[in-house]
Amino acid sequence: MTKEQLLEIVDKMTLDEKIGMVHGSGFFHNDGVDRLGIPDIMTSDGPMGVRGEFFDSKWISLNYQDDLVTYLPCNSALAATFNREMAHSEGSVLGAEARGRGKDVILAPGINIKRSPLCGRNFEYFSEDGYLTAELAIEFVKGVQENDVASCVKHFALNNQETERMAVDTEMDRDILKDTYLEVFRRVLTEGNAYSVMGAYNRVFGDYCCENKYLLDDVLRKEWNYDGVVISDWGGVHDTYKAAVAGCDLEMSVTDNFDEYCFAEPLKKMVSEGKIPEDVINQKVYRLLLMMDRLHMLDKKRQKGSYNSRSHQETAYNVASESIVLLKNESKVLPLDAEKQKRILVIGDNAIRQHSLGGGSAEIKALYEINPLLGLKEYLGGNTKIDYISGYDADIAPDSTEINWQENSLEKVNVEENEQLKKVSIERREEVLNALRTNDYDSVIYVGGLNHVLDREGFDKPDMKLPYGQDELISSILDIRKDAVVILISGSSVEMSSWIDKADTVLWSYYNGCEGGRAIAHTLFGDNNPSGKLPETFYLKLEDCSAFSVGEFGREDIVHYNEGYEIGYKYTDKHGIKVQFPFGYGLSYTSFAYEDEKISSDNVLTVTVTNTGDMDGKETVMVFGDNLKSKVRELIGFEKVAINAGEKKNVTVSFVSGYKNVSTQRIPE
Structure with a gap:
């Protein structure tokens, strides 16, 4: 009209x-x-x-x-x-x-x-x-x-x-x-x-x-x-x-x-x-x-839509698979060989937790949600015995299927420190360690991280630490089984410094939808080659984040954003601050080599990328440039490309104009 x-x-x-x-x-x-x-x-x-x-x-x-x-x-x-x-x-x-x-x-x-x-x-x-x-x-x-x-x-x-x-x-x-x-x-x-x-x-x-x-x-x-x-x-x-x-x-x-x-x-x-x-x-x-x-609401010529279709579920799986980030694989434990898995121990509450009915207004009623333990059992079938131990006692996230918290959400909330988050179950931990000492497991898989008790609307986390004594539990597991696979599920970065040097194998997943557990299982066994990259900085400690070291966060009156342009990696890069894992980081089961990088006058970078490994994979070519106004180096272009094992591809990336020193290097040598 x-x-x-x-x-x-x-x-x-x-x-x-x-x-x-x-x-x-x-x-x-x-x-x-x-x-x-x-x-x-x-x-x-x-x-x-x-x-x-x-x-x-x-x-x-x-x-x-x-x-x-x-x-x-x-x-x-x-x-x-x-x-x-x-x-x-x-x-x-x-x-x-x-x-x-x-x-x-x-x-x-x-x-x-x-x-x-x-x-x-x-x-x-x-x-x-x-x-x-x-x-x-x-x-x-x-x-x-x-x-x-x-x-x-x-x-x-x-x-x-x-x-x-x-x-x-x-x-x-x-x-x-x-x-x-x-x-x-x-x-x-x-x-x-x-x-x-x-x-x-x-x-x-x-x-x-x-x-x-x-x-x-x-x-x-x-x-x-x-x-x-x-x-x-x-x-x-x-x-x-x-x-x-x-x-x-x-x-x-x-x-x-x-x-x-x-x-x-x-x-x-x-x-x-x-x-x-x-x-x-x-x-x-x-x-x-x-x-x-x-929206064609007035002429009544609207699409009818659909929900719970198989194609929708396939999209959820595809996104989940591409989002998983391989943080460490130093001993090449991954991918696991399914034929060699006769008995596996799975540890951690996030192996069995459903996340869909939490988070505040982000909650939904899922037709189904495949958790990691279910994903593993579906994948391996009956020839592999999978033992499960929680390892810690996690509390239950708010659930609105009965009465919704939102009714009181406009009132001032004085969030009391949740002592349950600090609670360590010695009994649960000893159950895990005893199982590790007395059984010969082909693989040990830990699935922990955060949940929607912490990641939710109307509430900020008190710190970056893993709750429920998980740091001590992970460290104890790694003392016995250095080849244990650590999988963390969360909505934002967490502190890992107390155990990360002991770990050889670490996978990261955000809340990954109804197919998240399947995506994790397929990644563990190599059906999915991880290609996710971190969209945020994983700090060693909270003070390394500019919102705390330069600006302000969590004040109840006025918050001053004194860090200006220096948000996330733009701050840590500029000031040479060491981080746990940087923005854009993510490993693969294969490897990629860059050569013949060229920049044309029409804001296009071309580079030849070779898959030098023996597995097909996907690589994200990122382009960075110096912003002369803000004095920070930042992402100005990216392109994700699938490259078969041994294949070379010329990748073209369009980037934002007006930047200097444009290249694929985030921190120039």
């Missing part, structure tokens, strides 16, 4: 009908206008899958059995693939499943930069690097929206900590803000053409993001000419006037007093009294109608 036709519809609406469209009348939808053929806009959480159904005005699951969906790898896992096609494919699956469930807006992806490893929602975000985040998120958004579903990119902006997220203010240099954190949003919203964006909970320069004139009016509307819908985070609007005139379009919240929302009766009253021009409301309704028109 033309702009004029949409505005004609607005002109036909009463003020009450307009007000009904700009605020939630249920927890996940607004009001439509039946007489004009305008349906409700149905939203859903979903960075890792479409969330289950709740009562319209109670945060209690309806416990349906028809809202089970494909559980997708988290955005951090997707980032570890360094694969734009994978990002598009996963976005397309999410969009199709949202449409199949009758949704119009999927609240994803999260594209906040990983400024600190302690942020509880890091698993929902891609990377510490803005370029990598934008390149993948652009494709993710395109994939979602090709299914007639709007992607709602979040959280705009500077939502980099969960501590006091409803009140904390953020301060930094405005030029640096635009060049870094906002640049990611600019690219995803404009190049990805995302139809909507979600305002964050926190404040920026003193004003809440959902009522922030600088962010929503000066930058978003005027500088970027963005014509999409701004949706508040649930409970992110505090002041009717400020939010209305700043450019927020749709207010959503977590309480059931829908008529009392800022954009409900209070907004109607201010319009009636002449304090807010009705044309302000008209613009909001127009943008909502424009989005609906783009």
Whole structure:
């Protein structure tokens, strides 16, 4: 429809009908206008899958059995693939499943930069690097929206900590803000053409993001000419006037007093009294109608979508497989020989834990979830005996199938230190060590890390340490079996310094969706050659992260981003700080050699890459350059390519213009 036709519809609406469209009348939808053929806009959480159904005005699951969906790898896992096609494919699956469930807006992806490893929602975000985040998120958004579903990119902006997220203010240099954190949003919203964006909970320069004139009016509307819908985070609007005139379009919240929302009766009253021009409301309704028109909600010519299809599950497996990062393989223990495995010991709670029903609003009801132990047993079959011992007592993550934590999420939360995280089970540990001493296992596989007790919305981690005494347990296992395979599953980097030098074999996995356990099993036995690269720095200690050594993190009043441009590897590289594993790191079962690197005048780097090993594999060619303005060296191009054993390929990588000393070397010699 033309702009004029949409505005004609607005002109036909009463003020009450307009007000009904700009605020939630249920927890996940607004009001439509039946007489004009305008349906409700149905939203859903979903960075890792479409969330289950709740009562319209109670945060209690309806416990349906028809809202089970494909559980997708988290955005951090997707980032570890360094694969734009994978990002598009996963976005397309999410969009199709949202449409199949009758949704119009999927609240994803999260594209906040990983400024600190302690942020509880890091698993929902891609990377510490803005370029990598934008390149993948652009494709993710395109994939979602090709299914007639709007992607709602979040959280705009500077939502980099969960501590006091409803009140904390953020301060930094405005030029640096635009060049870094906002640049990611600019690219995803404009190049990805995302139809909507979600305002964050926190404040920026003193004003809440959902009522922030600088962010929503000066930058978003005027500088970027963005014509999409701004949706508040649930409970992110505090002041009717400020939010209305700043450019927020749709207010959503977590309480059931829908008529009392800022954009409900209070907004109607201010319009009636002449304090807010009705044309302000008209613009909001127009943008909502424009989005609906783009989604074919008005002409009813929409795709029907689908969920739980075999192709969706295959995509989940493919992303999971490419995201696994091989951190160490010094003694070439991997890949294991399946024919030699008569008896295996598997240790660790993450070998059997299901992660889909945790993490806060990222939770979903998965049709199925293959954990690593199940994946191993499926792969090896009945000729291999697999013993399992937990090794430690892990507590249970919050589960919303009964009553949801979200009902109280707007209140100030004083997070008490969880003593369970420090609890060490001597009995469980001795059970493991006794088994190792008294049995002749062909292989020992440890599967630990974090879970959604720590990686979750509304909560930041207290430190980078593994909980439940895992460091001591891993170290003790390695004292007896140096060839033990250590697998860690987490949403962000963890400290490994107390045992990493003892370990010869370490695999890393983010929360990897319904096929994660199969992907791990296939990687262990060589059916999948690991090709994942770390999308974030793994620090030796927390103080090596610039958010702590230069800037601030976790404060409850104002957080100052004093580190400026020096985020993640851009800080550690510049200052020569040793790390555990660097950004972009990841081994393979084969090896690759680079030669004949050349740069053309049209911002293209070509290099010949040879697979010098005896296994087919995939390599990611990364291009870095010196940013003369920020004085940091950063990622400006990448391309992932499959190369057969012994094969040579000429790889072409387009890179961002305006950089000096461009090469594949992150730290020039």
